[in-house]
Amino acid sequence: MARAAVSGGLKLRRTWRPAVLLERRRETPSACTLVLEVLGWPGHLAGQHIDVRLTASDGYQAARSYSLAAPTNSDQIQITVQGVPDGEVSSYLVADARPGDSFEVRGPVGGWFVWRPEESSPVLLVAGGSGVVPLMAMIRSRDGISGAPFRLIYSVRTPEDRIYHDELRRRAAEDGGLDVTFIYTRTAPKDEPRPAGRISLDDFISHGWSAEAEPTCYVCGPTAFVETVADLLIFSGHDPSKIRTERFGPSGP
Amino acid sequence: MNIFTRGFTGRRRDSSRELPPGQYLTEDFPVLSAGPTPRISLDVWQFTVTTELGQTHQWSWEQLMGLPAESITTDIHCVTRWSKLETAWRGVSLDTLLADVETEADYAMAHSYGGYSTNLPLEDLLDGKAWVAFEYDGEELAPEHGGPARLLVPHLYFWKSAKWVRGIELMLQDSPGFWEQLGYHDYGDPWREQRYQGD
Numbered sequence: 251m252a253r254a255a256v257s258g259g260l261k262l263r264r265t266w267r268p269a270v271l272l273e274r275r276r277e278t279p280s281a282c283t284l285v286l287e288v289l290g291w292p293g294h295l296a297g298q299h300i301d302v303r304l305t306a307s308d309g310y311q312a313a314r315s316y317s318l319a320a321p322t323n324s325d326q327i328q329i330t331v332q333g334v335p336d337g338e339v340s341s342y343l344v345a346d347a348r349p350g351d352s353f354e355v356r357g358p359v360g361g362w363f364v365w366r367p368e369e370s371s372p373v374l375l376v377a378g379g380s381g382v383v384p385l386m387a388m389i390r391s392r393d394g395i396s397g398a399p400f401r402l403i404y405s406v407r408t409p410e411d412r413i414y415h416d417e418l419r420r421r422a423a424e425d426g427g428l429d430v431t432f433i434y435t436r437t438a439p440k441d442e443p444r445p446a447g448r449i450s451l452d453d454f455i456s457h458g459w460s461a462e463a464e465p466t467c468y469v470c471g472p473t474a475f476v477e478t479v480a481d482l483l484i485f486s487g488h489d490p491s492k493i494r495t496e497r498f499g500p501s502g503p
Numbered sequence: 504m505n506i507f508t509r510g511f512t513g514r515r516r517d518s519s520r521e522l523p524p525g526q527y528l529t530e531d532f533p534v535l536s537a538g539p540t541p542r543i544s545l546d547v548w549q550f551t552v553t554t555e556l557g558q559t560h561q562w563s564w565e566q567l568m569g570l571p572a573e574s575i576t577t578d579i580h581c582v583t584r585w586s587k588l589e590t591a592w593r594g595v596s597l598d599t600l601l602a603d604v605e606t607e608a609d610y611a612m613a614h615s616y617g618g619y620s621t622n623l624p625l626e627d628l629l630d631g632k633a634w635v636a637f638e639y640d641g642e643e644l645a646p647e648h649g650g651p652a653r654l655l656v657p658h659l660y661f662w663k664s665a666k667w668v669r670g671i672e673l674m675l676q677d678s679p680g681f682w683e684q685l686g687y688h689d690y691g692d693p694w695r696e697q698r699y700q701g702d
Contacts, residue, residue, distance in 0.1 A: 263686075264699050268506050304508040312513050313525055315583060338514045338527065346510045353508045359699070361685040362537050477647055480539035490539050491618065 262292050266354040271347055277413045282344045283330045293322050294358035296365045296391035297384045303354040314339040317384040321391045332380035363496045367396040372463050375402040376479050378471020386414050403457050405433040405449050431457040461487030470496040522586050523693035529585040540646045541617035541667050551670035554606045570595045577657040580693040594636030597628040608673035613654050613665040621665050621680035660691040
């Protein structure tokens with residue numbers, strides 16, 4: 251395993267920096283993209299995350315990690331936050347935060363679940379729910395820079411849960427090197443030939459890469475989803491060392 | 504300078520116990536791992552201690568089950584900020600496994616099925632502070648939580664408690680493991696909030 255080459259010195263990356271909310275954009279009924287201005291942001295790789303810290307007027311603090319959703323644009327960074335029931339930080343960010351509000355961020359964090367534009371091998375992205383966020387950062391980072399062919403398989407419950415739907419459709423239509431497939435687990439749109447149901451081996455045969463193509467696979471989503479997908483990929487012959495995973499959310503022991 | 508967040512009040516939870524800085528309580532058992540979950544069959548499972556001179560001590564699953572096991576109830580703290588109180592485990596103490604091992608080493612690298620590794624000072628594995636755990640909450644340890652057996656070193660951040668553990672390599676000099684090479688702390692004390700290198 252190579253040592254990570256992550257932008258910015260250690261001291262820079264672990265310093266809490268002021269962040270100002272420039273824009274909050276609704277992606278789905280329960281998820282928002284936040285555009286933040288962070289002066290002196292050291293840059294980041296697609297797939298990395300940041301820590302966000304909120305401070306109440308009495309000094310109480312709470313911090314959580316969120317995936318970066320896009321390449322940096324000078325001092326602007328983007329995160330997409332899925333509101334979770336009873337989520338102390340996420341419910342504030344999704345429901346209460348307004349442009350001009352201040353909090354703190356530090357990072358970037360994480361050097362394993364990353365994609366670098368200089369890598370030219372095929373890439374399979376598999377997202378469950380809001381697990382699409384770091385994978386979208388990879389798709390956006392690839393744009394116009396890399397010729398690596400990408401295939402995204404994105405599992406959602408219903409059409410209204412799709413994050414970045416219009417942008418993904420547009421990018422796939424304009425770019426022969428990007429395939430996007432939506433999988434619906436509960437309710438599919440009327441014109442969708444595939445009936446609603448959990449992701450299966452057929453979905454990977456129809457829309458993934460064969461093991462012979464030796465793609466790097468990035469799988470992000472709830473724990474049970476990631477477990478299922480990683481098992482299916484290994485069953486299909488993919489090398490376990492080419493499968494990178496990021497799991498979130500609860501899981502019964 | 505403090506940056507206050509307008510309109511944020513937080514949802515402080517009552518806890519009879521103080522948590523390490525920056526942690527929150529969860530009732531769930533979230534998972535942090537970097538790749539697919541390895542499935543290891545018990546008839547080929549082995550635990551190997553390798554000394555700095557290359558001497559090895561090995562246990563099969565059956566031999567591990569023959570050693571005295573302990574019940575452990577402990578709080579666990581993940582670097583992704585969740586803490587879970589009074590988790591119940593069963594496992595064999597590293598004191599038992601290392602009892603007959605002759606070594607001058609000060610450091611240890613835990614190695615796992617699937618290629619994961621993590622480094623710790625050897626003294627943090629001794630004196631009743633670390634176990635090879637194979638039961639959680641009265642049930643056999645599920646693969647996604649590190650089964651059939653994981654290291655349990657609850658006084659450090661939980662990534663040090665290597666899942667799917669297959670051995671301990673004793674080392675004269677410290678050397679970073681998987682997450683440590685990727686920027687996580689070499690020691691990882693939750694009470695000193697040693698999340699990342701340099702903390």
